[in-house]
Amino acid sequence: MTQHAGSETRRPASGGRNAAARNRAALIAAAREIYAEHGLDAPLSAIARRAGVGQGVLYRHFPDREAIATAVLEENVRQVEHAAEADGADLPKVLGVVTWHLMESAAFIGVLHADGRTSSAPPPYTVALSLRVARALHRHLPADHPLAAEADDLMVAVGMVSGVVTGPTREHRGRRAEAAWRLLGVEVGPVLPFEE
Template sequence: MTASRRANPGPKAAAENRAALIRAARTVFAENGFDAPFSLIARAAGVGQGVLYRHFPTRETMAIAVFEENIVEIEVLAADPATTVGDVLALIVDQLTASAAFLAMIYPSNTEDEQLLGAAWRLLGLIAQMLDDPGKRGDIRADVTATDIVIAVAMLAALLAKTDLKSRQATSRQAWSILERGLRT
């Protein structure tokens, strides 16, 4: 009698493995912090550590992949003509609340990584472009700039990075409410 073996899908599984690793990293880092063992991420993704390291040789490369996915999600929302800056900010705040391990990476001065800087500058440019459109600006004050918004988001990120998981949602809601009052008319 021969034992049944699972077939190795090889390179065909690369994209699926990468996506599973990003999902797992988002969850594991949010629950256990940025220093969580890579083995925990690999296990949560259902892959071996070799697969993890093939896709993401460092924590930073993994964090950048998650950050990049967040930016793409924001860009998709912003492309909808009915979307306002307030809608985009709500999504960003939700992402920050869920992805606490990546909070320090939201503001480009924290790193010299070109990929992360590129994503951060895309976010800044997207917000600036939306602010230039009166229909998308919504009730954001006329004197508020994209840099002002990114600084407010970075302030929230810094607070949430120091907030325990149980309190994060309530703290995020309260802190963003305070910051948002300064941005709106």
């Protein structure tokens, strides 16, 4: 049997670590879009196509459906935390970021309802993510704010808004979110993702 020179050596991935990081970020962004359009049961192949990579690349970064869903949720929470830490951050601005994620990610809504007090125990990672969002929001909650009366009031309000953020289009979901915050008497800043 003839062996070709170099056949035993691994070819370096084009772009190295930079390409791997770009591919991972593209997969997370694509998963967020696909999940928003088709739900968490969407085919993983659709995520790979949207990201512009092969399925092998997807599985190299995320071995299963839960891994990529977790990565999307982690990215959502990280953006909320960064919004809370940004210069000039206040409760309305951070609530605007939270509301954007509610409108874009049904899975994020599930995380915010995972406070560990329901009859069926949520996965531990979702409880941890929910607590991180609560800490980010409470960091900017003034003591005299209407949602500061009880320790859980702010997250209950977020949960109430998440329950009405439904509808076929982003515009419809946005109108419902704005109406819910208005009815709760809570000021919310621009409903946008956090840009670093």
